[in-house]
Amino acid sequence: MREEYDFSNAKKNPYAGKLKKQVTINIDSDTIEYFKNLAKSCGIPYQTLINLYLADCAKNKKQLKMSWN
Secondary structure (H helix, E strand, C coil), X not given: CCCCCCCCCCCCCCCHHHCCCCCCCCCCHHHHHXXXXXXXXXXXXXXXXXXXXXXXXXXXXXXXXXXXX
């Protein structure tokens, strides 16, 4: 290893804003099973599938519409 490195021409990571953050969230067992089964048929991890779905909701500014009867 060198004793010193020259970072004068270094560029900022363009993907730094897209880094993921680990969180803890409580999700119903049925919902997890739904996404796990869907993920198997799509061939991607279920956590990635949930992230893609939530990212799409955020991107399109989807609003939850509920009514309590």
